[in-house]
Every structure is written in C-alpha cells, then in structure tokens.
Amino acid sequence: MMDGRVKTLHPKIHGAILALQDKPSHVKDAREHGIEFIDIVAVNLYPFEKTVEGKANLEDAIENIDIGGPALVRAAAKNYTHVAVITDTADYPLILEELKKGAISLETKKKLAVKAFRRIADYDCAIDTYLSRTLGNEDILRMKFVEGTTLRYGENWHQSAKFYKEPGVTEPTIANAKQLHGKALSYNNYVDAESALNVVLGCKKKIAVSIVKHSNPCGFATGNTLKEALSRAWDGDPVSSFGSIICMTRKPDLLALEFLKGRFVELIIAPGYYEEGLFYLKNKSKDLRILELPMDDGKPLENTYRYIVGGMLVQSRNRGLYEKWDVVTQHQFPEEKKGLSEFALNACKYTKSNAVVIAREYEKGCYQILAIGAGQPNRVDSIKKLAATKSRENLKILYEREKPDISEDEFVKNIMSECVMVSDAFFPFDDSIIHSAENHIRYIVSPGGSIRDKEVIATANRLGVSLVFTGMRHFYH
Numbered sequence: 001m002m003d004g005r006v007k008t009l010h011p012k013i014h015g016a017i018l019a020l021q022d023k024p025s026h027v028k029d030a031r032e033h034g035i036e037f038i039d040i041v042a043v044n045l046y047p048f049e050k051t052v053e054g055k056a057n058l059e060d061a062i063e064n065i066d067i068g069g070p071a072l073v074r075a076a077a078k079n080y081t082h083v084a085v086i087t088d089t090a091d092y093p094l095i096l097e098e099l100k101k102g103a104i105s106l107e108t109k110k111k112l113a114v115k116a117f118r119r120i121a122d123y124d125c126a127i128d129t130y131l132s133r134t135l136g137n138e139d140i141l142r143m144k145f146v147e148g149t150t151l152r153y154g155e156n157w158h159q160s161a162k163f164y165k166e167p168g169v170t171e172p173t174i175a176n177a178k179q180l181h182g183k184a185l186s187y188n189n190y191v192d193a194e195s196a197l198n199v200v201l202g203c204k205k206k207i208a209v210s211i212v213k214h215s216n217p218c219g220f221a222t223g224n225t226l227k228e229a230l231s232r233a234w235d236g237d238p239v240s241s242f243g244s245i246i247c248m249t250r251k252p253d254l255l256a257l258e259f260l261k262g263r264f265v266e267l268i269i270a271p272g273y274y275e276e277g278l279f280y281l282k283n284k285s286k287d288l289r290i291l292e293l294p295m296d297d298g299k300p301l302e303n304t305y306r307y308i309v310g311g312m313l314v315q316s317r318n319r320g321l322y323e324k325w326d327v328v329t330q331h332q333f334p335e336e337k338k339g340l341s342e343f344a345l346n347a348c349k350y351t352k353s354n355a356v357v358i359a360r361e362y363e364k365g366c367y368q369i370l371a372i373g374a375g376q377p378n379r380v381d382s383i384k385k386l387a388a389t390k391s392r393e394n395l396k397i398l399y400e401r402e403k404p405d406i407s408e409d410e411f412v413k414n415i416m417s418e419c420v421m422v423s424d425a426f427f428p429f430d431d432s433i434i435h436s437a438e439n440h441i442r443y444i445v446s447p448g449g450s451i452r453d454k455e456v457i458a459t460a461n462r463l464g465v466s467l468v469f470t471g472m473r474h475f476y477h
Contacts, residue, residue, distance in 0.1 A: 001029045009071060017041060017075045021082045040095075040104070041076035042086040045069045045119070049126045058134055065127055073116050080113035081106065087119040141312060143305070152186040161187040170298030172201060174291070177269065181282050182289035189245070189267055189289065191215055195350055196247035197269060197293070202321075202346035204295050208249045209233040210347075213240045216375065220347045221368035226256040232368040234259070235394060245269070249295060252277050260284070271295050321345040322470030326448075328457050331466040333443060337420055341445050341468070343367040344422040349474040351375075355424040356382040358391050358441070360415060370394055370419060379423065380431055388439040391416060416440035424474040426450040430459035437463040447473045 001011060003025065005018045016038040019026045030037065046066035056064075076085035084104045086095060091112065098104045125142040132138045145164030154161035163185075165175050174193045179185070185193075192212050199210035199217050209229040211219035219236030223229030226248060234241050247269040248256075254276050267289040268281065281290055306313045321342055327333045344359035344367075351357060352375035360370050371390035373382030395412045404411055421436055423446045433456055436444060448469030450456065460467045 001033070002026050009075075011035060013038075014071070014075050017072065017083055018079050019082070020079070038076075038083065040084045040086065041072055043069045043073050044089070045073075045087070045123055048123065048130075052126070052130045061130060061134070066123070070120050070123065073120055077113040077116040077120075080109045084109050085112050085116045087112075087116045091115075141314065151190075152184045154187040159187070163187075163190060166301075169301060171300045172197065172293060172295045172298065174269075174293070177291040177293040180273070180278065180290045180292055182267070182285075183287045185267075185289060192245045193247070193267060193269060193291065196245045198350045199347060200247045200249050201295065202349075203343065204249045206249065210247045211236065211241050211244045212247070213237075213244045216351050217347050217369065217372060218244065219369060220343075221366070222343065223366050224363075226250050226252055227259055228366070230256050230259050232362060232366070234263075235398070236369045236371065237390070237394075238397070241265075254280055257281060267291065269293055318349065318474065318476075320472060321349070322472050324469065324471040326469045326471075327466065328448070328453075328469050329460045329465065329467045331442075331461070331464055333466040333468050337361075337443055339365070340367050341420050341422065341443075344369070344420050345445065345470075345474070347372070348422045348424050350476060351424065353424055353475045353477060354379045354382045355474070355476065356387045357422045358387050358416075358419050359422070360419045370415075379425070379427065380435060383421075383432055384435040387421070388435065388441075391419070391439070413440045417442050419443070420445060422446075424476065426453070426473070427456050428452065430456045432456075433459045433463065433465055433467075437465055442466060444468070445470060447471060449473070 002015060002019055011033060012035060015030065015033070015035045019030055019035070019037055021027065021037055046064045046069065048061070048064045048066065051064040052061050073085055073087055076083045084095065086092070094108065095104060098108060122144065129140055129142055132140045144167065146167050147165045149163045151161040151163055153159060169175060174190055174197055192215055195215045195217070196210045196212040199212070199220055200208045203222055206222045207224070207226055207229050208222045209226070210217055211233050218240035219233035221229045221232035221236070223232055242264055243266055245267045246265055249271070251272045251274055252270055253274060257277050257280050265288065269291045271294050272292055278290070281288060301317065303314050303316055322345065340359055340361045344357045347359070347369055348355050348357040351372055354376045356373040356379065358370045359367055362368055371387045371394060373386030376382040376386065392412055395415055396408065399408050399411045417440045419441060420443045421441045423432070423444070426447050426449045427433065428450050429452060433444070442464060443466050445468045448471065457467060
C-alpha cells in the first residue's frame with residue numbers, strides 16, 4: 001500500500017509512520033485500513049555498544065542487537081516532513097518546548113532526521129565491528145568525524161583541505177579550541193598548533209610557553225611570570241620564531257603580550273584572555289589567529305591515527321617520559337637535575353626524529369630549551385651540526401646582552417656544563433658522547449638499548465659524562 005512504501009512491515013505501525021499525510025492516495029489507504037497517523041517516534045535502541053564495551057559473551061551481544069528499533073527510526077526519519085524522530089533523550093526538552101508552542105518545526109524535524117540516520121549508521125558500525133572480529137576473525141576500523149570545515153588551503157597553496165571534528169572528545173585538543181580573531185586556519189596551522197599544545201600540556205601546572213615552527217618546538221620555557229617564560233622561549237631560536245605558533249598555559253597579561261611588539265607570529269593559543277590583552281592582540285594584526293582553549297583534564301583518547309595512501313596506521317598514544325632512571329656511569333647524575341631532565345624529555349618527545357634537545361635551568365626551578373636538533377637522518381648531525389652549534393650561537397647572543405665579567409668562551413663553558421642533553425633514542429655509537437663532551441655537556445639522558453651500550457658507557461666514563469638510561473624511546477615521525 002501507499003505506492004509501495006509499506007510492503008513487509010505491519011501497516012498499522014509503519015503505514016502510520018510512512019504515510020505522506022498531504023497526499024490524497026495515502027490518506028485514502030489509511031482510512032480504508034483504519035490507520036491513525038503517527039507524528040512522533042521516540043526510540044531508545046537496545047544498548048549494543050554498552051553491552052560489548054565490557055566482557056560480554058556473544059549470546060548477550062546478539063540479544064542486544066535491536067531489529068525493530070532501527071526499522072522504526074529509519075521509517076520516521078525518511079518521512080521527516082511529517083514525523084519527528086527522537087533518538088537522543090537530550091532532545092526531549094527541545095521537543096517539549098516546541099510542543100508547548102503548538103507544533104514541532106520543520107527545521108527541528110530535519111535536524112532530528114539527520115541525527116537519527118547517523119545514530120543508525122553508528123549502531124550498525126558497532127555491530128559490524130564486533131561481529132567481524134568475533135564471528136569473522138577480521139579486525140576492521142570504522143571512524144566517524146563531523147562538522148567538516150573547508151580550510152584556507154592544504155600544506156601548500158594549490159592543495160585544498162578540510163578539517164573534520166571527532167565527536168565526544170573532552171581532553172584539551174585544538175579541535176575543541178574557539179577562534180576569537182584572525183584569518184581562517186590552514187592545514188599547517190592545525191598541525192603546528194597541535195604540536196605547540198602537546199609540548200606545553202606536559203607542563204600545564206607551571207607557567208610555560210612553547211613556540212613551534214613546522215611541527216618542531218623552536219622554543220620552550222617555564223618561568224615565574226608569563227613574560228619571563230615567553231622571552232626565554234623566544235631566545236631558543238629568535239630567527240625561527242618569526243611566523244611561529246605560540247601556546248601558553250596561562251591567560252596572557254598585557255605585560256607579556258607587549259613582548260611580541262614588532263614580532264610576527266601566526267597564531268596564539270591560551271586558556272583564556274583578559275579583555276585588555278585580547279584588545280591588544282586584535283589591534284596588533286587583523287590576521288593574527290587567536291585561539292582560546294581551556295586546558296582542564298578530560299577523558300584522554302587511547303589511540304592516534306595516521307593515514308597513508310591505501311591504508312591507516314593505528315597506535316596507542318605515547319604516554320609517559322621514562323620507564324626507569326638508571327645512572328649507568330661512574331659519574332653520578334645529580335637529583336636536582338631531574339626536573340630539568342623531565343622538562344627536556346617533554347620537548348624531545350614532540351620533536352621530529354632524530355631529535356636532540358639541550359636545556360638549561362636559567363634560575364632556580366625555571367627551565368628553557370637552549371637549542372634543538374630535529375629531523376636529521378643521523379643523530380650525530382642533530383648534536384654536532386644543530387643542537388650544539390645552535391646552543392653556542394644563542395649563548396653568544398646572551399653573552400652580548402648580559403655582558404658578564406668573564407670571557408665568552410668561559411661563559412659558554414659554564415652554562416653548557418650545567419645543561420642536560422636529551423636524545424629521543426639510543427646512541428648507536430659513542431661518537432654522540434664524544435661530540436657532546438667536546439661542547440662541555442656533562443649530563444645526558446637517553447633510552448639506552450643499543451648493542452654498543454657498553455662502548456657508549458665506557459666513553460662517557462672516560463670523558464667525565466654522567467649518563468642516564470630511561471628505557472623509553474620517543475621517536476616522532
């Protein structure tokens with residue numbers, strides 16, 4: 001009946017839902033068969049997803065596959081112009097409010113219909129995923145992302161790009177940030193902003209600032225004030241900080257933001273903004289992207305995903321900094337340098353491999369990255385050609401600024417000898433230790449695990465270097 005809309009399901013129910021109430025032939029069929037139209041369908045599906053979250057047996061899972069519910073929902077959603085379909089109890093107040101005013105609006109019915117079809121799709125995906133694994137011995141991955149937004153461009157100007165949001169995420173993430181000002185975000189803005197956020201989240205209980213360029217931290221510091229942390233982070237690489245992304249763990253005051261006068265940055269992320277600070281930033285540049293992101297704890301996601309052409313890589317999140325803290329050399333590693341080491345490890349963890357980070361304690365309890373060696377095919381270049389060289393360059397700038405009553409070489413040696421150097425992976429040869437010692441570095445943190453660890457340790461002992469093995473590698477590609 002009803003032009004074939006109703007075939008296999010009971011007409012008293014599905015005819016009442018599917019009938020086009022403004023079509024004479026449908027109205028005629030309804031009258032002939034004593035069918036009363038249904039205007040609202042509310043369905044709470046059997047809790048399949050919740051059932052299989054724990055250690056449900058197959059029989060329980062099967063019994064919690066709803067059959068009639070999805071049929072009712074699909075029928076009602078198909079006929080959304082005449083029927084309101086409710087699949088989420090959170091929508092009850094809205095529906096009641098509209099009913100009090102007389103009727104449920106067509107606009108609301110449209111939204112409910114889309115939500116209903118999405119709910120059924122999610123439900124079927126959950127069943128497919130579980131049964132494929134349980135009955136078919138096949139592990140499949142189904143994902144859902146919503147609110148697709150067109151970005152200014154992709155990694156390059158000629159590439160188009162979109163951003164899709166994963167629903168239900170409560171932990172601090174760029175996806176949940178609120179843009180208060182500036183140009184639309186590009187693909188690179190999202191990638192770099194996530195890197196900047198990841199770096200500071202490890203120090204979010206402190207006043208901390210990270211500066212990121214091309215996914216790598218080029219500056220990272222903690223301080224007693226935000227201005228101090230920001231200026232010390234900027235010192236990590238003043239050249240690369242041009243056009244960078246900055247993330248802060250505190251609301252920036254005007255004193256801190258005035259440090260950025262004459263300095264170009266692409267994007268700023270903070271947990272909130274004072275009115276005068278926001279006014280200052282908006283007047284600094286009409287294009288400056290300003291993001292607000294509270295950094296409260298939420299439920300952390302378990303995995304990360306990376307698409308390669310033709311497939312998806314899934315891995316658990318890289319949590320923690322070290323599994324052990326073994327001083328493996330004759331020369332002891334001072335306990336008071338552990339805080340600095342953890343700070344450096346946190347930066348190294350989010351630096352592209354091969355990664356080496358040199359960090360210093362510039363005053364008691366306040367740390368800064370002195371230099372970083374990132375993304376090199378070999379670790380020696382990360383140390384010798386990048387991190388150590390950059391450290392010397394930055395210390396020369398600091399020497400000229402502070403004008404201490406000692407020679408530049410002595411100034412550099414004094415600071416470098418109290419720094420901690422962190423490597424994201426083991427040293428395959430002792431050359432890394434040799435080049436570090438040549439630059440007066442005496443404290444090194446590494447995962448260990450090389451077949452030449454004994455050789456590396458022996459060289460460290462010979463050169464007066466204190467070496468810690470953490471047992472946790474932090475490759476980042």
